[in-house]
Every structure is written in structure tokens, then in C-alpha cells.
Amino acid sequence: xxxxxxxxxxxxxxxxxxxxxxxxxxxxxxxxxxxxxxxxxxxxxxxxxxxxxxxxxxxxxxxxxxxxxxxxxxxxxxxxxxxxxxxxxxxxxxxxxxxxxxxxxxxxxxxxxxxxxxxxxxxxxxxxxxxxxxxxxxxxxxxxxxxxxxxxxxxxxxxxxxxxxxxxxxxxxxxxxxxxxxxxxxxxxxxxxxxxxxxxxxxxxxxxxxxxxxxxxxxxxxxxxxxxxxxxxxxxxxxxxxxxxxxxxxxxxxxxxxxxxxxxxxxxxxxxxxxxxxxxxxxxxxxxxxxxxxxxxxxxxxxxxxxxxxxxxxxx
Amino acid sequence: xxxxxxxxxxxxxxxxxxxxxxxxxxxxxxxxxxxxxxxxxxxxxxxxxxxxxxxxxxxxxxxxxxxxxxxxxxxxxxxxxxxxxxxxxxxxxxxxxxxxxxxxxxxxxxxxxxxxxxxxxxxxxxxxxxxxxxxxxxxxxxxxxxxxxxxxxxxxxxxxxxxxxxxxxxxxxxxxxxxxxxxxxxxxxxxxxxxxxxxxxxxxxxxxxxxxxxxxxxxxxxxxxxxxxxxxxxxxxxxxxxxxxxxxxxxxxxxxxxxxxxxxxx
Ligand SMILES: Cc1cc2nc3c(=O)[nH]c(=O)nc-3n(C[C@H](O)[C@H](O)[C@H](O)COP(=O)(O)OP(=O)(O)OC[C@H]3O[C@@H](n4cnc5c(N)ncnc54)[C@H](O)[C@@H]3O)c2cc1C
Ligand SMILES: Nc1ncnc2c1ncn2[C@@H]1O[C@H](COP(=O)(O)O)[C@@H](O)[C@H]1O
Numbered sequence: 001x002x003x004x005x006x007x008x009x010x011x012x013x014x015x016x017x018x019x020x021x022x023x024x025x026x027x028x029x030x031x032x033x034x035x036x037x038x039x040x041x042x043x044x045x046x047x048x049x050x051x052x053x054x055x056x057x058x059x060x061x062x063x064x065x066x067x068x069x070x071x072x073x074x075x076x077x078x079x080x081x082x083x084x085x086x087x088x089x090x091x092x093x094x095x096x097x098x099x100x101x102x103x104x105x106x107x108x109x110x111x112x113x114x115x116x117x118x119x120x121x122x123x124x125x126x127x128x129x130x131x132x133x134x135x136x137x138x139x140x141x142x143x144x145x146x147x148x149x150x151x152x153x154x155x156x157x158x159x160x161x162x163x164x165x166x167x168x169x170x171x172x173x174x175x176x177x178x179x180x181x182x183x184x185x186x187x188x189x190x191x192x193x194x195x196x197x198x199x200x201x202x203x204x205x206x207x208x209x210x211x212x213x214x215x216x217x218x219x220x221x222x223x224x225x226x227x228x229x230x231x232x233x234x235x236x237x238x239x240x241x242x243x244x245x246x247x248x249x250x251x252x253x254x255x256x257x258x259x260x261x262x263x264x265x266x267x268x269x270x271x272x273x274x275x276x277x278x279x280x281x282x283x284x285x286x287x288x289x290x291x292x293x294x295x296x297x298x299x300x301x302x303x304x305x306x307x308x309x310x311x312x313x314x315x316x
Numbered sequence: 317x318x319x320x321x322x323x324x325x326x327x328x329x330x331x332x333x334x335x336x337x338x339x340x341x342x343x344x345x346x347x348x349x350x351x352x353x354x355x356x357x358x359x360x361x362x363x364x365x366x367x368x369x370x371x372x373x374x375x376x377x378x379x380x381x382x383x384x385x386x387x388x389x390x391x392x393x394x395x396x397x398x399x400x401x402x403x404x405x406x407x408x409x410x411x412x413x414x415x416x417x418x419x420x421x422x423x424x425x426x427x428x429x430x431x432x433x434x435x436x437x438x439x440x441x442x443x444x445x446x447x448x449x450x451x452x453x454x455x456x457x458x459x460x461x462x463x464x465x466x467x468x469x470x471x472x473x474x475x476x477x478x479x480x481x482x483x484x485x486x487x488x489x490x491x492x493x494x495x496x497x498x499x500x501x502x503x504x505x506x507x508x509x510x511x512x513x514x515x516x517x518x519x520x521x522x523x524x525x526x527x528x529x530x531x532x533x534x535x536x537x538x539x540x541x542x543x544x545x546x547x548x549x550x551x552x553x554x555x556x557x558x559x560x561x562x563x564x565x566x567x568x569x570x571x572x573x574x575x576x577x578x579x580x581x582x
Contacts (some may be wrong), residue, residue, distance in 0.1 A: 071454070101448065111545040134550050136338070138546060184488040296562055
């Protein structure tokens with residue numbers, strides 16, 4: 001067995017990460033995708049899975065995944081890793097992805113790498129650590145390597161495929177039923193691109209004073225995702241799910257535009273590896289300027305609208 | 317009820333970090349209590365204190381657990397000065413270079429020996445940033461996993477705990493019987509500052525030093541030699557080139573667009 005990937009999905013759609021994981025996994029040889037779904041809900045996803053390059057898909061259906069969450073999911077996945085002994089099991093980095101990876105690593109006695117940004121054909125992974133100041137090349141020494149990969153680390157190759165399909169049912173053991181999900185409310189998805197997937201991210205901080213309109217206007221002109229500092233999410237100006245930083249999301253877009261954000265270390269931890277960083281801040285001493293490729297000392301309520309107007313004019 | 321809180325000493329977030337031989341150079345920088353673990357300590361105290369008040373006796377205890385070098389006792393002292401009752405520090409030369417699998421093994425052995433009902437953790441350590449230890453502990457101990465908690469409700473008599481799990485995917489309400497591993501996010505509370513009284517009291521509190529042998533583990537189980545992932549190289553990225561900084565004289569928005577177009581970013 002060459003490589004196994006976990007295919008994330010939400011609201012009946014396969015996530016963008018699956019194509020990215022498949023693209024990395026191909027470097028190790030044949031790719032088997034694992035889809036976990038509620039009873040009777042997998043077939044629709046199988047049709048979607050043929051849009052990515054897979055040799056095989058294993059569909060595991062069980063309502064225990066929704067009812068007992070991580071423990072049940074990890075148990076089902078660990079059983080597959082044990083049965084198939086893949087060279088690597090790739091999972092998209094997210095809060096859930098990393099927790100699953102941790103549990104599977106323990107259950108299968110496998111080495112673990114989290115937040116890789118690259119993986120080569122000899123199974124060596126690259127991680128970017130300490131806010132991008134170091135690049136670490138690491139190797140796992142166990143038969144299977146469990147590796148979580150940051151979203152948008154590669155441009156996925158979307159080869160159509162006709163994978164062999166295997167369907168399995170699953171019942172969680174008592175040990176995996178200790179924590180029970182009572183209710184669940186999915187985060188509301190706005191019309192804008194997902195933060196971790198966008199090529200351009202525009203974030204607003206305390207400097208917006210709660211008015212994100214100029215940030216959103218420019219974001220929409222550029223097809224960008226909107227992020228926020230913790231000061232902005234704590235104040236309730238923007239949803240917590242848009243927070244960028246240590247305790248929010250880590251983003252690494254082509255362009256990151258920080259508006260009215262001071263650049264505290266916890267914020268920088270989530271955006272410092274962006275290819276180009278632009279900052280707009282009234283305070284010339286703001287630490288965000290230390291990492292900015294292009295800094296504007298000025299009022300975001302003047303600079304952003306002018307930039308939007310100028311862009312709209314040049315586009316038409 | 318016996319509550320444990322796993323806390324880690326980490327390099328100060330603002331300190332410039334260096335790597336030597338594929339490992340973080342911890343000696344050259346200031347070390348502090350992982351700030352995300354302060355939320356775990358606060359939450360544990362917020363559960364124990366009112367119960368003790370109601371009982372009229374300090375029967376509900378909060379024990380800090382840390383694996384790290386001798387000087388990690390400084391971080392433990394800070395947690396004790398916030399109000400935790402006592403602490404366990406697992407120190408052993410063989411632990412150097414341990415990966416998350418080994419760390420979770422040592423912490424799980426310590427927890428198993430302690431007879432705890434609940435174990436609290438932070439979401440991540442600001443140096444390793446893996447966010448996996450709480451899940452690994454649940455898997456190793458065979459306990460319920462209640463992580464990314466933005467709110468916690470404990471029913472002491474029913475030996476039950478409920479949380480709101482809050483992640484990028486949304487919010488889930490989850491419930492479990494004791495024992496459970498609880499991971500908390502930083503939105504859950506506002507950690508207290510140690511009071512002068514707390515700092516004085518902490519000086520007299522006990523930090524129980526344990527070695528691997530005390531836990532029934534051997535050096536072969538942990539440390540760099542047992543690690544299942546090996547760092548082949550760590551390369552410092554070239555420092556970011558110093559950027560351009562302009563002062564807005566009324567045209568900065570247009571200049572910004574020029575820059576973005578010239579760099580083909582838009
Ligand atoms: C455990 C922990 C975890 C954390 N995690 C995160 C995290 O994940 N993400 C995060 O972002 N933070 C995080 N923080 C918080 C972080 O330390 C900072 O407090 C936060 O990032 C500050 O947000 P800010 O830059 O928007 O606000 P401030 O620091 O108040 O900065 C506002 C900036 O806006 C500028 N400004 C004001 N008005 C204007 C205007 N009209 N035009 C232009 N500029 C203007 C000001 O000059 C100032 O520099 C965390 C903190 C802790 C303790
Ligand atoms: N060496 C350690 N000693 C005690 N607790 C730890 C240690 N490492 C991690 N933890 C706990 O596990 C959480 C997650 O850490 P991590 O998985 O390393 O990001 C931390 O917030 C701590 O609560």
C-alpha cells in the first residue's frame with residue numbers, strides 16, 4: 001500500500017484539501033482515499049471523489065461518526081491504517097485533523113508530523129516553524145507516517161479517476177463512545193473564499209473600530225478572503241472563525257493585507273509566512289511594519305477606499 | 317474531585333528562536349508558562365473553588381503536571397501562585413528530544429498513577445504548536461476527549477461534564493462521564509494574575525519531582541533515540557527583505573494599487 005488520504009467533506013461536498021492531499025500522495029505511489037460518512041450518505045460523495053486522482057476509495061458509513069466524533073472517527077481510521085500499512089496517511093491540517101492524526105499515531109504506533117507544507121517522494125516532509133523563520137526537513141522512521149498537511153500548500157492536480165470502490169460499515173467500540181455529541185451547529189459560511197484557501201487575505205483589526213465595510217469592499221474587488229485580529233473577534237465585530245493567528249487560523253496566501261492591526265506576536269504567528277505582506281496602520285511604530293513588504297502609514301478609512309476606487313477604475 | 321492540569325514551560329513568545337541540531341535552543345531564551353495553559357489552570361480553579369466553598373473544606377484539588385527540565389519548576393510556581401494546590405514535575409536526562417508520542421506517554425503514566433477525575437490542557441504549546449497532546453492523552457488513557465472547549469459545565473454529583481466545542485467547523489455540545497481529558501481554548505475565561513498572597517503561599521507548596529523510573533518507564537521509551545520522527549535539517553529562512561514604508565500624503569491608496577499591479581499580485 002502506498003498512501004492513504006482522508007477525504008474531508010462538508011454539506012455533501014468534498015473539500016479542496018482532498019485534491020491537495022492526493023497530489024502529495026501520488027508522489028509516494030498509488031493513492032487510496034478514505035471517506036467517512038453517515039449511514040446512507042456516502043454514495044453522493046463517491047461521485048464527487050472521482051474528480052480527484054485516486055486508485056481506490058474506501059467508504060465507511062456509520063452514524064457513530066456524528067454521534068461520538070473524534071474517538072469513533074479515529075478508531076475507524078486506525079483500523080484501516082493497521083490493515084493496509086500505508087507508507088503514509090495524509091490528513092488536512094485543522095483542529096480536527098490534527099487531533100485525529102494524534103490519536104491514530106498512538107493507536108497504530110506510528111510517527112507523526114503536523115502542519116507539513118511539503119512532502120517528497122522519499123516521504124520526507126518540510127515544516128515551516130517559529131513563524132516561518134525556520135524550515136525543517138523531517139523523516140518518520142516507523143512503517144507508516146501520519147502526516148497532516150496545511151491547506152493550500154500545493155496546487156492540486158485535478159485528474160479525473162475511476163477509483164475502485166470498497167464499502168465498509170463500522171460500529172464504534174464502547175471505548176470510543178465515552179464522549180457523546182449532543183448537538184452541533186456548523187459555522188456559517190459566507191460568500192467569500194475560505195481563509196486558508198484564498199490567494200489573497202485582507203484582515204481588519206481594532207483600527208477598523210468595528211467598521212469592516214472598507215475591508216470587505218476591497219476584498220470583494222480582489223476575490224479575497226476576510227480575516228480579523230483577535231481584538232476584532234473578541235469585540236464581536238467579526239466571527240471567531242475568521243481570526244488569524246496563534247489561536248486562530250494560519251494562512252499563507254500570496255498577498256496578506258493587514259488593516260488597523262498592530263502586529264502582535266500572536267497575530268504574526270498566523271500570517272508571517274504569507275508571500276507578500278502589506279500593512280496599513282496609523283502608527284509608524286506598529287510592529288506589523290517589521291514584517292511588511294509594503295507599509296502605508298495612514299488612515300485605513302482613507303487608504304482602503306482610495307485603493308478600491310483606483311482598482312475598480314483600472315479594471316473597467 | 318481531583319483535577320490535574322498539564323502545563324508546559326515554553327520560550328517567551330517574543331524571544332527570537334533558534335534551532336541547534338534540529339532542536340529548539342531552549343537555554344538561550346527566557347522561559348515562561350505557556351500562556352494558553354493559564355486558561356486551563358483558571359478553568360480548573362474556577363471549578364474547584366466554588367465546590368470547596370460549598371463543602372466548607374478544600375476537598376477538591378488542582379494538581380499541575382509538567383514534563384520538562386529542572387527549570388520548568390519556575391513555570392509551575394507561577395501556576396501554584398494562581399492557586400493550584402500542588403505540582404508534579406517529571407524530569408529525566410533521558411527525556412531530552414522527546415516527541416509528542418513520548419511526551420503523551422509520560423504524561424499519561426503520571427495521570428494514571430494520580431487517580432484524577434479530570435485532566436485539563438491548553439489548546440497548544442506555543443513552541444511545538446502541534447495541538448495533539450490532549451487527544452493523545454485521551455487515546456492513551458481510554459478517557460473521554462472533550463477538547464477545544466469554549467465553555468465547560470461540571471456536574472460533580474453526577475460525575476458528568478459537558479462542553480461547547482468551538483472550532484473553525486462550528487460549535488458542538490459534547491457530554492461525558494468522568495474521567496475526561498478537557499482541552500480549553502483561550503476564549504473560555506480571563507486567567508487571573510497571581511496575587512501577592514498567592515505568590516507567598518506558592519513558595520510553600522510542594523513540587524513533587526519524579527523520574528522516569530518512578531513512573532515505571534525506561535529511558536528507551538522516550539527521548540531522542542525513541543523518537544519516531546527525526547529532524548534531518550533545520551534551515552534558517554533568509555530574513556525578509558526590508559520593506560518599503562510610505563507615509564500617506566493623500567495618494568497612498570493609489571500608490572498601493574500601483575505596487576500590487578507592478579508585483580502582479582492582483
Ligand atoms: C493566548 C493569546 C492568544 C492570542 N491569539 C491571537 C490570535 O490568534 N490572533 C490575533 O490576532 N491575536 C491574538 N492574540 C491577541 C494579540 O496579542 C493582540 O492583542 C491582538 O492581535 C491585537 O489586535 P489588533 O492588532 O487588531 O489591535 P491593537 O493591538 O489594538 O492594534 C490596533 C492597531 O490599529 C491601528 N489603527 C487604529 N486606527 C486606525 C486607522 N483608522 N487606520 C489605520 N490604523 C489604525 C493602531 O495604530 C494599532 O496599531 C492572542 C493573545 C493571547 C494572550
Ligand atoms: N511537556 C509537557 N508537560 C505538560 N503538559 C504538556 C507538555 N506538552 C504539552 N502539554 C499540554 O498539552 C497541550 C497541547 O500541547 P501541544 O500538543 O504540544 O501543542 C498544552 O497546552 C499543555 O496543556
